[in-house]
Amino acid sequence: MKLDNIYKEEKKSAVAKLSEIIITMASRPSGLIGLSILVFHIILAFISPYIAPHDFKAIDPTLMLQAPSAEYWFGTDDLGRDVFTRTILGGRTALTITFFGSLIALLWGGLLGIFCGLVGGKIDDVVMRIVDAFLSIPWILAMLLIVSLLGTSTEVLIPALGFFYGKGIVRVARAATHDVIAKDFIVSAKARGHSNFSIIWNEIIPNVRDAILVEGAMRWSWMLLGFSSLSFLGFGVSPPTPDWGLMISNARGLMSFAYWAVIAPIVGLSSLIIGINLTADAFAKALGIDRSTKAPV
Amino acid sequence: MTDIIQKVKNLSIGFRSKKGEEILILKNISTNIKKGETVGIVGESGSGKSTLALAMMGYVKHGLYTIGGECQFNSSNLLKMKSKDLEKIRGRKIAMIPQNAGQALTPNLKIGYQIDEALQLHSDLDEKEREKKISELLNKVRLPSPETIALRYPHELSGGQQQRVAVAMALAGTPDLLLLDEPTTGLDVTTQAHVLELLNFIAKDTGTSMVYVSHDLGAIAQVSDRIIVMYSGEIVLEGPSRDILKRPIHPYTHGLLKSIPKLSLAGLPESMPGSQPQPGIIQSGCSFFDRCNFSDENCKNNSPKLEFLKDLNTSVRCFNYEKLVNESQASQTVNKIKNKSQDKEILNLSEVSISYAKQKLLDQIFNRISDDNPTVKDININIKKGETIALVGESGSGKSTILKSIAGLLRTKDGLIRFDENRNLSSNLKERDPNDLRIIQLIFQNPDESLNPNHTVEEIIAQPLKLYFGLKGEELKKNIIDLLQKVRLGEFYTSRYPRQLSGGEKQRVAVARAFAAKPDIILCDEVTSALDVSVQAAVLNLLQQLKEDFGTTYIFVSHDLAVVRAISDRVAVLYQGRLCEVGPSNDVYKFPSHPYTEVLLGAVLEPDPDIKPKLVAEDIVEERPPEKGCSFQGRCSRIVGDICKKEIPPWQLTDSGNAIRCHIPIKELQKEQF
Structure with missing residues (x-):
């Protein structure tokens, strides 16, 4: 009898589950490409300080705007700094800040959304209207305000980005919770007399976790773009720390005769965003959520 | 009557599994549909009956593909036809009536418009003629005042009326063959009977051939001339409906008919053990072998062929059908219920009213509900310890509303709910103490929704044990296994997820969860209506057994009068939230x-x-x-x-x-x- 084989799926450990998801993701071409780009960027972010061929802040007026050569692979910028060194180092800050920013966004957005979805009624109404109000404020304006008041340190940027990108997650988490909340197993748990906390933790989170994680992954790429925009405007990382947004901003005026100084950071930034997006999509598909047919609310 | 309108020849449909194996949903099906004939296709969920019906209009569901054979309609194979040619046949020659008409009708278009659309597509009438035809069609499906109905939107009609509109739309192209996929399953009992009567009338009136797909032998019996019984993707029995229902010569049909509760017989019907094998489990021998009472060694190793018996005009796929030829169906045995209810009152509802009306601001402040015409009103029921009382009524009769109030999920407007003569339960969840919540447990209609898909069976049953008794470790595990055994599930089920269980097994887990709290009263909300007939009897028997073991009181809500008759000691009939008869x-x-x-x-x-x-x-x-x-x-x-x-x-x-x-x-x- 082969029946037992069919039912053999035992409860798996988290590691086994994760590795299974990653294998499923990598089995699609788009997922494989996305994952490789993302992993490449992450590895680069870790090892770049050790492999950088030059000092990123060494200014040399004699080497201004050199075209790519064997010594300076991606050429030099208007201050004579090595573009290759600055490019491979430029992703570090952005990646770190936005990664922790996304975690914060996931945490507060997800929990608030689930809570609103569960309790409903007046509290839900009030909270959601506040979230709507925040959504209607152009985030970059608000970010500029915060940054100019509190400075551009990491301690300010991470929570600020986390807050502004969490608003969208509130809506997704609330919608996902609404899908689950009407199911009888929640009614059953309520009728047994479980506490709200227990219902959120045991019954709701396992069922909405996937949707929220996928949304968080998408927010990460948006946040990266947002953070680079801030840097581009001069409100992100302060010079001379290498950063893609800042590099693009500095070199954009010289694009007509020193294209290399701007191409490298652009490729870095866009490849990372594409990588995250593809990974998030493959992640969603591996979890059985089809983003193409089910748009987030 | 001899013209064959649709000829299904050696049809196999299946899909390819992840490992690349070919898995068959339909296995080598051959049958003919004659002109003017109504054929009922009956089987449990997963038997392939819908796949067969869809193939008859040249449609194969996404993910499935035709492995072999053909569906001939007017001597052309539908399954190989180009979609352009199929368009000409669908609607005009072959029409389909879906299960849920409410979802099949476009919500923002008027009924008349939707019928007109069908007429434009499937007939060559001009505007004037179409106008006439619309009221003619609506008249034919016996909708009152066609002119006003045509101007309504789908949501303004009741479920039965929507189904009638779907029938009218299907008839718009004057098809030769009508496929009906469970057309009455979602409807109330009274509506269902009316729709079936209408279908019978139309079949006679227009001479259209019908293929009626259903899991409900009761409905099939009312409409069909011939019945095809499917099991695990095969035809196991095919013949004139009277013979099949009166003298089922295949063990599966035999068991199925025995497991349906009847109005004329009190007590629980016999249940059929086991469940249908999943597709793709390649077995040697008969697919029904595991569940058969008449099987022998031969059945285990060889698969029987569909054999045509000339004197009975029936085809059967069984080696041992002869054993059944002489046994008539009348020998239905029931397990008589031992009435063990005591005189002690356990739950008392007096003058209970429940309202869904929204509270006004003033009412919120004074914490009251003012509604002169509440959804449920004047409910007086005494429930004795150990008895099974059934609340019966159509949808909207307030039966589930009353259950919710007893469980504390809904506040009562007026009246008292008393437990054990002195404890007041006329409060909602937050006001009840944990013990009040423990004594009343719920079992829901659909086990797919009542079990958290991300929890294992162990985690599901552990919840009440942890919550009410604070059990941990070894003791918890022991209790879970105990409970699983009580609902006839083995220890190895603990690590499984609900999606790995069959419908009956899931409902058993739900029953185990309810009993884990050691409740005095269990509220059963349509607990068998989502299950297959053969499984239904088993679950009812289990509930009865557990009741006898634990002395639990059941409040059983159902729309199915035969099921209620089988299990309950007392019945309360409700209409529009008011008691009619107790x-x-x-x-x-x-x-x-x-x-x-x-x-x-x-x-x-x-x-x-x-x-x-x-x-x-x-x-x-x-x-x-x-x-x-x-x-x-x-x-x-x-x-x-x-x-x-x-x-x-x-x-x-x-x-x-x-x-x-x-x-x-x-x-x-x-x-x-x-």
């Missing part, structure tokens, strides 16, 4: 009864072609209970005059202790109903 189940099922009970009893479909439903009242649906007078005045066929509209009828007692709420004296009711 009494011992033996007496409720006998006349005299309340006119509404009479309607319900008349509409029950039995798997017997000789018992036709009696259609007493119209199948209209009322949205709100009437403000004054009898709750059933809108549909009652025995209305005696103004008194029914003005005064709430009094309770009258029959000799056997059956209480009926009607203005007509008992003696007269008795005379009229006999």
